[in-house]
Structures are given as C-alpha cells and as structure tokens.
Amino acid sequence: MIPFLDLKKINEPYETAFQEKLKVVLDKGWYILGDEVKEFESSFAKYCGTQYCIGTGNGLDALVLIFKAYIELGKLQKGDEVIVPANTYIASILAILQTDLIPVLVEPKLETYNIDPDLISKKITSKTKAILVVHLYGQLAEMDAIHEIAVANDLLLIEDAAQSHGAFFEVEGQTSKAKGANAQAYSFYPGKNLGALGDAGAVVTNDYELSRTIQSLRNYGSETKYYNDHIGVNSRLDELQAAFLNVKLSYLDSDNELRRVIARRYLAEINNDKIVLPYWDLSSNHVFHLFVVRTKNRTELQDYLNRNGIQTVIHYPIPPHKQKALSEWNDLSFPITEKIHDEVLSLPISPVLTADEVDYIITVLNKY
Structure with missing residues (x-):
C-alpha cells in the first residue's frame, strides 16, 4: 500500500x-x-x-x-x-x-x-x-x-x-x-x-x-x-x-520543490476524462500541501485506488455550513462549495514519494 x-x-x-x-x-x-x-x-x-x-x-x-x-x-x-x-x-x-x-x-x-x-x-x-x-x-x-x-x-x-x-x-x-x-x-x-x-x-x-x-x-x-x-x-x-x-x-524550500516535481508529473501524465486535475500556473504560488482531483464518482474512484494499493483522503467531505456544529447554517446554499466537497479526492504527494510510486499512481489512474 x-x-x-x-x-x-x-x-x-x-x-x-x-x-x-x-x-x-x-x-x-x-x-x-x-x-x-x-x-x-x-x-x-x-x-x-x-x-x-x-x-x-x-x-x-x-x-x-x-x-x-x-x-x-x-x-x-x-x-x-x-x-x-x-x-x-x-x-x-x-x-x-x-x-x-x-x-x-x-x-x-x-x-x-x-x-x-x-x-x-x-x-x-x-x-x-x-x-x-x-x-x-x-x-x-x-x-x-x-x-x-x-x-x-x-x-x-x-x-x-x-x-x-x-x-x-x-x-x-x-x-x-x-x-x-x-x-x-x-x-x-x-x-x-x-x-x-x-x-x-x-x-x-x-x-x-x-x-x-x-x-x-x-x-x-x-x-x-x-x-x-x-x-x-x-x-x-x-x-x-x-x-x-x-x-x-x-529544508522547506527543497521539500516544496520535490512536491512541485510530483505535481508537474501528475498534471502532465494523468490523462483520464473522468478525473479533473487541479489548476496551477506553474509558478511558485503553489506548494502542493495537497494534490486534489475531482470526480463525479468519488467513492468508486477511492475504492478502486484502495484496491490497487493507493491510499487517498478526502479534504473535506462536509462543508462547514453543513456541519452539525453549525446547524443554524444547514439550510444555506453554496452550490460551488457543495460541489467541491462532494467531488474532491486527495492523491499521495510528499517529498518522500518515490518516482516508481508516482509512476504506479499515474498508471492506475489512467486505467480507471
């Protein structure tokens, strides 16, 4: 895994x-x-x-x-x-x-x-x-x-x-x-x-x-x-x-650059019309704390990746205005926010992710 x-x-x-x-x-x-x-x-x-x-x-x-x-x-x-x-x-x-x-x-x-x-x-x-x-x-x-x-x-x-x-x-x-x-x-x-x-x-x-x-x-x-x-x-x-x-x-700047190297590969090599990749202008305004994709069938994609030995996380499954703690906001409507929270899935990205692991993640995603 x-x-x-x-x-x-x-x-x-x-x-x-x-x-x-x-x-x-x-x-x-x-x-x-x-x-x-x-x-x-x-x-x-x-x-x-x-x-x-x-x-x-x-x-x-x-x-x-x-x-x-x-x-x-x-x-x-x-x-x-x-x-x-x-x-x-x-x-x-x-x-x-x-x-x-x-x-x-x-x-x-x-x-x-x-x-x-x-x-x-x-x-x-x-x-x-x-x-x-x-x-x-x-x-x-x-x-x-x-x-x-x-x-x-x-x-x-x-x-x-x-x-x-x-x-x-x-x-x-x-x-x-x-x-x-x-x-x-x-x-x-x-x-x-x-x-x-x-x-x-x-x-x-x-x-x-x-x-x-x-x-x-x-x-x-x-x-x-x-x-x-x-x-x-x-x-x-x-x-x-x-x-x-x-x-x-x-080591922060060098670690961030390693994250960007992986992000560039994901953006260039993931080619699947079921998956929406994040926007990035390739400048230093992004340090890829998370690499977040979107898909209409998130549960299906997450299960597929898990079966293939790739762990993912959802950031975040429930928007703030739908949280129980903020029940007075639960009837509010923020459709863009709700769409994001329904569709996002975070892929592995870190300074210690190997090139072989990145290869494998891209291959598995392209076969989805």
Missing part, C-alpha cells in the same frame, strides 16, 4: 538532529519560551519576509489570537463581520466564532478552490471589518485583487496560511512571500509542509502593536510575569517543537 502520507519516513532524515536538539533542551532545563522558540520566531519571520513572528500552541490559536488582539486594540469589536471562504476547513470559521465575530461566507472559484474576489465586494456591509483569506491546499489566493478590495473598504486583511508554507508570488523576476496582509496565521501540525512532531502554530506580521498584543495574549495576557494586562490564554509554542522546527525549516 502506498500511504497517503508517511510521516515516519518524512521525519527519518532528521532523527539524529532531533536527538541532538532534545539533548540541548534537556541540558538547558528551560522548557517554556526559551532559546529554541526565540530562534524559530526570528528565523521564520525572516523566512516569511516579516518583522515579527509569535509562536502559538497551534494554528487555530494563531487565528484566534489575531482576532483577539485586534479586539484588544480597538480595531475590531464583537459583532463585526468577517468575510471568509465557504470552502475551507472549519478552523477558519471557528476562529471567527470563538472571538464573537460574525463569519460571512463567500463562494470560491471552482478552478482554484480559493475565495472568488469578484464575489467579496457583494458581501461587504457597514458591519464588515475584515477579510480572512485561506490559501487552500497550498495555493495562494488572488491577493492582489483581494488587497485592493480591503484597502478600498478600509478592511483588515488576514491570511490563514496553514497550508501554504513557502508559497510566494513572482513579480518581474522577483519573488515575494509578503502578500499584503496585516497578519498571517500558520499551523505546524505534523502533516503540514513544515510539520512539527505535535501541535504548533505561529502568527507573522509587520505590525508592532499587534505582535506585542499577541505575545501578551498567548501568555495569560502577561508581558511581565504575574502582571496581566489582558484577559489572555495559554497558547505558547512548545520549546521542544520549536527545536524540531528549527531543524526542518532550512
């Missing part, structure tokens, strides 16, 4: 370095917000082209803390509306709800699965104060157009970058990871392109006041021990997870 994602194999090259980092942390005897966290925050901020990085317990908390901080700073207040893609993992929406803000769902483009900029303006009201963009499956949304809308309407622009580590724009031969947002939230869940060995997350931003407020909020609302300026939470990047991330960060 070709696994969908072999995390053990992905992390095997780093085992010696992990052991060395573990010894460093144990020898120092400092386990919370120590040197490894400081090093990762500095390195990841530099990698992202931002001034500040604040490590958090996970990606959801990173999003929540952005909204909490803006409320503390008076730039948002409870009851404000936040535009968010209807086609996303539920965490994007939970972050809005957990800070007493109101999600306003907008359909994606079927081609890219990302939020449709042409539909955003139609959902803006006097209560709209922010746009939360999600770079789904590792492909950047159309940030130039979305940034123009945000500026024209004086809206905060926040990115859920949990699946797009290392994606960047190419403009006139230059590359840029800065996407025009006020803040970006990352997840380092083990299966991400830059994955820890447990939960971890971060916020990156160029806004000093926002960074200081999030830094306080993640640590009980305190900058100085036992002195609390805000009603905070406990969501700090773990020292050991930061140590592991420090090992893996320098």
Whole structure:
C-alpha cells in the first residue's frame, strides 16, 4: 500500500538532529519560551519576509489570537463581520466564532478552490471589518485583487496560511512571500509542509502593536510575569517543537520543490476524462500541501485506488455550513462549495514519494 502520507519516513532524515536538539533542551532545563522558540520566531519571520513572528500552541490559536488582539486594540469589536471562504476547513470559521465575530461566507472559484474576489465586494456591509483569506491546499489566493478590495473598504486583511508554507508570488523576476496582509496565521501540525512532531502554530506580521498584543495574549495576557494586562490564554509554542522546527525549516524550500516535481508529473501524465486535475500556473504560488482531483464518482474512484494499493483522503467531505456544529447554517446554499466537497479526492504527494510510486499512481489512474 502506498500511504497517503508517511510521516515516519518524512521525519527519518532528521532523527539524529532531533536527538541532538532534545539533548540541548534537556541540558538547558528551560522548557517554556526559551532559546529554541526565540530562534524559530526570528528565523521564520525572516523566512516569511516579516518583522515579527509569535509562536502559538497551534494554528487555530494563531487565528484566534489575531482576532483577539485586534479586539484588544480597538480595531475590531464583537459583532463585526468577517468575510471568509465557504470552502475551507472549519478552523477558519471557528476562529471567527470563538472571538464573537460574525463569519460571512463567500463562494470560491471552482478552478482554484480559493475565495472568488469578484464575489467579496457583494458581501461587504457597514458591519464588515475584515477579510480572512485561506490559501487552500497550498495555493495562494488572488491577493492582489483581494488587497485592493480591503484597502478600498478600509478592511483588515488576514491570511490563514496553514497550508501554504513557502508559497510566494513572482513579480518581474522577483519573488515575494509578503502578500499584503496585516497578519498571517500558520499551523505546524505534523502533516503540514513544515510539520512539527505535535501541535504548533505561529502568527507573522509587520505590525508592532499587534505582535506585542499577541505575545501578551498567548501568555495569560502577561508581558511581565504575574502582571496581566489582558484577559489572555495559554497558547505558547512548545520549546521542544520549536527545536524540531528549527531543524526542518532550512529544508522547506527543497521539500516544496520535490512536491512541485510530483505535481508537474501528475498534471502532465494523468490523462483520464473522468478525473479533473487541479489548476496551477506553474509558478511558485503553489506548494502542493495537497494534490486534489475531482470526480463525479468519488467513492468508486477511492475504492478502486484502495484496491490497487493507493491510499487517498478526502479534504473535506462536509462543508462547514453543513456541519452539525453549525446547524443554524444547514439550510444555506453554496452550490460551488457543495460541489467541491462532494467531488474532491486527495492523491499521495510528499517529498518522500518515490518516482516508481508516482509512476504506479499515474498508471492506475489512467486505467480507471
């Protein structure tokens, strides 16, 4: 069986370095917000082209803390509306709800699965104060157009970058990871392109006041021990997870390129009119966290692949507005989102997938 994602194999090259980092942390005897966290925050901020990085317990908390901080700073207040893609993992929406803000769902483009900029303006009201963009499956949304809308309407622009580590724009031969947002939230869940060995997350931003407020909020609302300026939470990047991330960060770009090599082969060599391949302009704006195809008979295709020793995953089977937890939305209709969730299937793609395995996957798909 070709696994969908072999995390053990992905992390095997780093085992010696992990052991060395573990010894460093144990020898120092400092386990919370120590040197490894400081090093990762500095390195990841530099990698992202931002001034500040604040490590958090996970990606959801990173999003929540952005909204909490803006409320503390008076730039948002409870009851404000936040535009968010209807086609996303539920965490994007939970972050809005957990800070007493109101999600306003907008359909994606079927081609890219990302939020449709042409539909955003139609959902803006006097209560709209922010746009939360999600770079789904590792492909950047159309940030130039979305940034123009945000500026024209004086809206905060926040990115859920949990699946797009290392994606960047190419403009006139230059590359840029800065996407025009006020803040970006990352997840380092083990299966991400830059994955820890447990939960971890971060916020990156160029806004000093926002960074200081999030830094306080993640640590009980305190900058100085036992002195609390805000009603905070406990969501700090773990020292050991930061140590592991420090090992893996320098390999992120090369790992992403290995993913793109596989994606290019899939796009060029899968030839089956029953399968819709993802859109990609071949630029560096996609890091293929997932390689997602669509088919009318998903269960049939998934069963066929499983019988042939290929494991797949559905990202995601139920759209947020159809979830039991959001029952008040269950009667809403988002036909493009619903079509996507009914048809998508994720194929194996990772830096450790071999050329022979890719050959086999393509052959099996072409025989379907």
